[in-house]
Amino acid sequence: MSTNLIEFKDVSFRYGEDQPWVLKNVSFTIDEDEWVAIIGHNGSGKSTIAKLINGLLFPQEGEILIDGKKVTEDSIWDIRKDVGMVFQNPDNQFVGATVQDDVAFGMENRGISRETMVERIESTLNAVGMKDYLLTEPHRLSGGQKQRVAIASVLAISPKVLILDEATAMLDPNGRKEIMQTVSGLQDRQGLSLITITHDLQEVVQADRVLVMNGGQIWDEAEPRKIFAKKEELREIGLDVPFVAILADALLDAGITIAHEPLNHEELLEDLWTLHSKT
Amino acid sequence: MDITFENVTYIYQKNSPFEHKALENLSLHIESGSYVAVVGHTGSGKSTLISHLNGLSIPTEGKVKIGKYALSENEKINDMKELRSKVGVVFQYPEHQLFEETVEKDIAFGPENFGVPKNEIKTRIQKIIPAVGLSEDLLERSPFDLSGGQMRRVAIAGVLAVKPDVLVLDEPTAGLDPRGQKEMMDMFYQLHKEQGTTTILVTHSMEDALKYADHVIILNKGTKYMEGKPEDVFVQREALNRVQLDVPEIVQFISEFNERFDTTIPFQNQSMTELAQMIQRTLKGAESP
Ligand SMILES: Nc1ncnc2c1ncn2[C@@H]1O[C@H](COP(=O)(O)OP(=O)(O)OP(=O)(O)O)[C@@H](O)[C@H]1O
Ligand SMILES: Nc1ncnc2c1ncn2[C@@H]1O[C@H](COP(=O)(O)OP(=O)(O)OP(=O)(O)O)[C@@H](O)[C@H]1O
Ligand SMILES: [Mg+2]
Ligand SMILES: [Mg+2]
Numbered sequence: 001m002s003t004n005l006i007e008f009k010d011v012s013f014r015y016g017e018d019q020p021w022v023l024k025n026v027s028f029t030i031d032e033d034e035w036v037a038i039i040g041h042n043g044s045g046k047s048t049i050a051k052l053i054n055g056l057l058f059p060q061e062g063e064i065l066i067d068g069k070k071v072t073e074d075s076i077w078d079i080r081k082d083v084g085m086v087f088q089n090p091d092n093q094f095v096g097a098t099v100q101d102d103v104a105f106g107m108e109n110r111g112i113s114r115e116t117m118v119e120r121i122e123s124t125l126n127a128v129g130m131k132d133y134l135l136t137e138p139h140r141l142s143g144g145q146k147q148r149v150a151i152a153s154v155l156a157i158s159p160k161v162l163i164l165d166e167a168t169a170m171l172d173p174n175g176r177k178e179i180m181q182t183v184s185g186l187q188d189r190q191g192l193s194l195i196t197i198t199h200d201l202q203e204v205v206q207a208d209r210v211l212v213m214n215g216g217q218i219w220d221e222a223e224p225r226k227i228f229a230k231k232e233e234l235r236e237i238g239l240d241v242p243f244v245a246i247l248a249d250a251l252l253d254a255g256i257t258i259a260h261e262p263l264n265h266e267e268l269l270e271d272l273w274t275l276h277s278k279t
Numbered sequence: 280m281d282i283t284f285e286n287v288t289y290i291y292q293k294n295s296p297f298e299h300k301a302l303e304n305l306s307l308h309i310e311s312g313s314y315v316a317v318v319g320h321t322g323s324g325k326s327t328l329i330s331h332l333n334g335l336s337i338p339t340e341g342k343v344k345i346g347k348y349a350l351s352e353n354e355k356i357n358d359m360k361e362l363r364s365k366v367g368v369v370f371q372y373p374e375h376q377l378f379e380e381t382v383e384k385d386i387a388f389g390p391e392n393f394g395v396p397k398n399e400i401k402t403r404i405q406k407i408i409p410a411v412g413l414s415e416d417l418l419e420r421s422p423f424d425l426s427g428g429q430m431r432r433v434a435i436a437g438v439l440a441v442k443p444d445v446l447v448l449d450e451p452t453a454g455l456d457p458r459g460q461k462e463m464m465d466m467f468y469q470l471h472k473e474q475g476t477t478t479i480l481v482t483h484s485m486e487d488a489l490k491y492a493d494h495v496i497i498l499n500k501g502t503k504y505m506e507g508k509p510e511d512v513f514v515q516r517e518a519l520n521r522v523q524l525d526v527p528e529i530v531q532f533i534s535e536f537n538e539r540f541d542t543t544i545p546f547q548n549q550s551m552t553e554l555a556q557m558i559q560r561t562l563k564g565a566e567s568p
């Protein structure tokens with residue numbers, strides 16, 4: 001058994017023969033239990049990667065392996081059983097007439113028992129704060145409620161690979177935090193390759209590794225701290241760094257040198273405290 | 280155009296078992312030429328509120344006044360089109376407002392519909408395309424063959440092309456990359472300053488509300504929970520937490536710093552540079568423990 005759950009080998013993709021390449025020689029691996037954040041400017045190819053992983057698209061060049069199996073027209077039905085994906089716009093994925101049916105749908109397809117289904121509908125909708133909406137039609141939900149239900153539906157199938165394509169973009173910071181806690185809780189409990197595509201820098205700092213896309217190519221790949229140390233270069237490709245990294249820079253200008261690139265408030269406060277105690 | 284909500288209640292699917300009260304007895308006033316942010320938890324009624332501004336929803340009870348137009352159960356507007364030429368709305372999900380065959384036709388649809396001459400539309404499009412960060416070679420593409428962020432930019436371009444007096448933005452930067460978020464917000468602000476566009480922004484970014492708006496309205500369960508100047512509202516942590524909202528990150532950091540160092544750095548809507556200097560002075564001035 002390999003621990004590489006996902007492998008892209010020299011993958012190139014374009015949406016048509018007369019269209020430009022949108023992915024060029026992309027190679028990377030993602031381990032089981034790993035959380036990888038994919039960031040990059042609009043149109044850099046992030047959603048295309050997601051669609052290639054669950055076989056909504058197939059590459060013209062290179063190959064993609066999921067759990068050692070090559071993604072092809074034949075293998076894709078099997079592979080999709082293990083892959084849960086939330087799309088950028090949840091309207092594109094609702095299939096049930098009610099919220100409850102929608103969460104049930106993915107489980108039915110995977111032959112999960114009635115009993116477990118009932119349990120999971122309740123627990124996942126509860127986890128995303130939507131348990132009062134069991135009988136609501138999905139199209140009658142607010143923007144953020146739709147995202148919450150879409151996330152419940154994929155959590156319910158308990159996938160091995162979970163891809164969240166800007167799945168929390170319509171939530172407030174607090175709501176985002178809660179949802180990501182739920183997801184990473186699931187990852188801790190039962191193991192899961194987690195791929196989050198996001199423009200939310202707070203979310204990126206929590207990942208194990210960051211893949212930075214630029215113009216269809218991998219621009220860099222490293223842990224968040226190393227990525228966010230490249231402030232100016234990131235800005236050049238349309239990205240930015242989190243609040244604490246900007247403040248650390250401003251502190252440097254004010255004559256306070258922070259020892260290492262902070263990723264969150266506690267780290268920055270800790271560094272300031274150490275400095276303060278020394279003087 | 281001044282905008283007023285007078286005791287507005289809005290009920291979805293009224294008189295059915297699924298009846299849902301999304302706004303309840305809501306009154307508010309938005310002055311012509313102001314920049315107002317609307318903030319609130321998931322499902323608090325923000326999108327419902329703004330759907331009244333271009334007559335997409337009519338109050339179940341109460342009245343909405345937009346300039347000379349009044350909307351209520353018994354006063355239906357005959358000229359909805361005129362209202363919609365003055366109030367431009369960017370919806371929460373951009374797909375909901377794209378429908379033409381090509382990006383160019385999509386952007387031209389609004390102004391064409393409101394009788395703007397063809398050559399004037401061309402000029403407008405040429406200006407808007409770079410302003411929203413799109414590249415010219417996407418103009419002939421179907422708007423559905425775009426990335427999420429590109430669709431968002433097209434949807435925004437289509438609304439701007441009408442040159443509305445009132446610009447209503449429902450989370451307009453969701454899906455944009457960090458540079459796009461900043462450039463787009465700066466552009467809306469510039470329109471607001473230069474053209475006097477009344478701007479109503481629904482956002483989850485307390486930072487944006489703080490940076491751009493003169494007034495913020497906090498909704499909770501369809502009612503007005505708080506309102507005021509952003510710098511006054513966003514320091515009230517407990518009140519915000521009660522409706523599942525957070526203070527902006529800078530306010531949060533300052534309070535954590537003060538707690539840790541037993542200091543009293545105030546929040547004054549200061550820049551990062553100013554904050555860094557305050558921290559520097561505080562650390563230098565304070566006795567070490
Ligand atoms: N169905 C399609 N047909 C043709 N081109 C497409 C299609 N979908 C996307 N593209 C193009 O492929 C490129 C990559 O798109 P993709 O959706 O992967 O970007 P992304 O990184 O997810 O961007 P965003 O942050 O805006 O969501 C873009 O230039 C886009 O215009
Ligand atoms: N078409 C509809 N039919 C019935 N109920 C609806 C409909 N649209 C919204 N609602 C309900 O009305 C309430 C307010 O929804 P609204 O879309 O105004 O919220 P919101 O503040 O914009 O939330 P979000 O931040 O999630 O976009 C929610 O509880 C929602 O479920
Ligand atoms: Mg995308
Ligand atoms: Mg909304």
